[in-house]
Amino acid sequence: MELAYACRLRGIEVNTLTDADAYPEGILSNRRKGSLDNVTKWNKATRAAWDELAALRAAAFLRKKRPIPMRASQRFLIVNQSGTPLQKSSLDSAWQRLMDAAVEAKVITDDQRFTLHGLKHRGITDSTDKASGGHKSPQMRQRYDHEVPIVEPAAEREFSREFSRDKKKGT
Template structure:
């Protein structure tokens, strides 16, 4: 379990524990045996649709996505409790999840091009000056798009993932690893991040011990020289994309997420659904279908 996942679980536990029931008691004070399936179902619905105005409620935003995160955490925790003898049943079993709208926030081809150009322009500004953005934003965009990587998968790229034939994408969430062949854009992006890392590690007055093993030399690093956390990358991305909208590079409706670059990469992959599934590392074509937004071109019917 990663540090980020542990932090998420602690936040979910706090939110569930502070949840105020109809009788005024908090869920954290209720014995497990008194928690029923209808109680859990109502909890999911309340978090999904919006909680009552109550100052005692936790500050976690009420959305279907957050409600389902809380529900899955509760179901997993109670299943562990059953297995280890802490409770006799799992009231979260059989509860229906909240319906989530499909929001991939994938960039249009034009939006991707103009935002990438903007990232390169502003990344060339001196650091921490007005209008600048981190120099790593543009190469991260290229790798996330071309190798169809999540943000966390870009953060964990190391020198060991640089193979002669291409970039070894070490994937999460049960997806299969894959190697994306080099092209000029990916090569330039990797070299740019590697040069930035070397400049940070070799900065005058810095006593940084460079890892000897290639699998320990992370490609994307903070100014301190340490590996960049996923949260840091996401925060930098939000500041950058907000600046892009503020300066009229893209409209608000064209805003896209860092993860949307993977959607764009899968959609733009040449080939059939099987080719796209292999490129994305998905275990099933159903998952690929959620990432591939290309409209199929089919032939008209022909009467015999």
């Protein structure tokens, strides 16, 4: 969840992160659907999430006595209990179980359920850099930015009788 939100990633983009995507500056986003890649700077939460996932992966490799792949690009960050890369359908199923558990534990209500992809929307909305989602055009960014803009009112003016008469004439 943390990586999807902070890096504004789709579920498949989170699911396919590897050690090769961990740069000294941050996390390389390998975007799909023609979006532009970028590197999201590390912060405490993303570093902690990455390290926790790497520890879970290491435990799975150790438990199943799996060899650790030599190439960073072959060391997937999210793996199943056997240490093999998690399938996207399995991630989707796990997400649904997580949402069910959160509702059951009364952490959220049923109306507050959200999707993994919804974290990308929320991450873009909450970001000061609206281009951070990798979209090539402002039109695509608008699809993801759900922030309601705060705008200035129309210029102040004193309404007179003349204005009232104009309204009656239909002008």
